[in-house]
Amino acid sequence: MASRYRLMTIGPSHYCEKARWGLDFFGVDYTEDKHPPLVHWAWSLPSGGGRTVPILRAGKRVIGDSSAILRYLDDEHADTRRLYPVDDGLRAEVEQLQDRFDTRLGPHTRRVVYFHLLPLRSVALEAIEPGVGGIQRLVFRTGFPFFRWLMRRGMNISPTSAERSLDYTRRVFHAVDERLSDGREFLVGDVFTAADLSFASLAAPVLLPLEYGAPLPGMAELPIDVMTMVEELRETSAGAFALRIYRNHR
Numbered sequence: 001m002a003s004r005y006r007l008m009t010i011g012p013s014h015y016c017e018k019a020r021w022g023l024d025f026f027g028v029d030y031t032e033d034k035h036p037p038l039v040h041w042a043w044s045l046p047s048g049g050g051r052t053v054p055i056l057r058a059g060k061r062v063i064g065d066s067s068a069i070l071r072y073l074d075d076e077h078a079d080t081r082r083l084y085p086v087d088d089g090l091r092a093e094v095e096q097l098q099d100r101f102d103t104r105l106g107p108h109t110r111r112v113v114y115f116h117l118l119p120l121r122s123v124a125l126e127a128i129e130p131g132v133g134g135i136q137r138l139v140f141r142t143g144f145p146f147f148r149w150l151m152r153r154g155m156n157i158s159p160t161s162a163e164r165s166l167d168y169t170r171r172v173f174h175a176v177d178e179r180l181s182d183g184r185e186f187l188v189g190d191v192f193t194a195a196d197l198s199f200a201s202l203a204a205p206v207l208l209p210l211e212y213g214a215p216l217p218g219m220a221e222l223p224i225d226v227m228t229m230v231e232e233l234r235e236t237s238a239g240a241f242a243l244r245i246y247r248n249h250r
């Protein structure tokens with residue numbers, strides 16, 4: 001029987017990882033439909049979920065944003081476990097952090113990683129192709145130089161913008177370091193919440209956790225300056241925290 005939930009994704013996308021993690025957290029049975037970047041528009045736009053993925057189809061509902069997906073799943077499964085605290089004050093804190101990570105971390109870690117990954121055609125394809133259908137794979141492979149050009153334009157990827165994004169990433173990590181400096185185990189309250197899940201998944205492209213829900217390039221495949229950056233960020237309190245969250249909760 002077809003599962004009630006279908007998640008449309010770009011496999012390695014960290015926003016898609018956020019939604020996938022949410023589905024896994026609630027033990028939901030779902031089918032993931034993976035597409036290459038930009039080719040995905042042919043599915044995302046007609047679905048009514050918008051231009052970006054993840055898009056979750058749940059029966060007749062179509063939800064096109066990773067945080068909206070987490071909230072929806074949380075409401076649907078409220079009798080089992082929660083990603084958002086019941087307490088209003090704690091919930092507001094979780095929402096605020098999640099929003100900050102969505103807008104001020106996700107776009108920057110993505111830009112940094114694509115800046116380094118897009119010149120490495122075979123490494124990029126190894127991350128993007130697993131689980132993608134044959135025709136879409138062929139279209140993306142054949143048109144790779146064009147798609148790469150579009151992606152660089154669409155995400156404003158250049159040496160200067162990538163450097164600036166790495167700086168923003170370091171600043172968000174620093175703010176998380178400070179939050180963790182009192183020895184707390186989780187970002188808000190004393191249980192795992194959507195704030196922890198959002199930080200860990202949106203930081204994942206620059207930390208490369210082993211438990212990531214889709215194949216990511218191995219450290220050995222990456223240029224030395226990327227390995228150095230990943231190692232630097234892994235050694236911060238925020239980086240170590242995200243890796244621990246992955247180990248214990250993914």
Ligand SMILES: N[C@@H](CCC(=O)N[C@@H](CS)C(=O)NCC(=O)O)C(=O)O
Pocket residue numbers: 010013014015016038051052053054064065066067102110
């Ligand atoms: N706010 C959205 C952002 C999702 C997003 O930016 N997804 C990217 C992949 S990482 C995408 O689909 N980009 C395609 C585009 O911008 O057209 C969310 O949280 O779901």
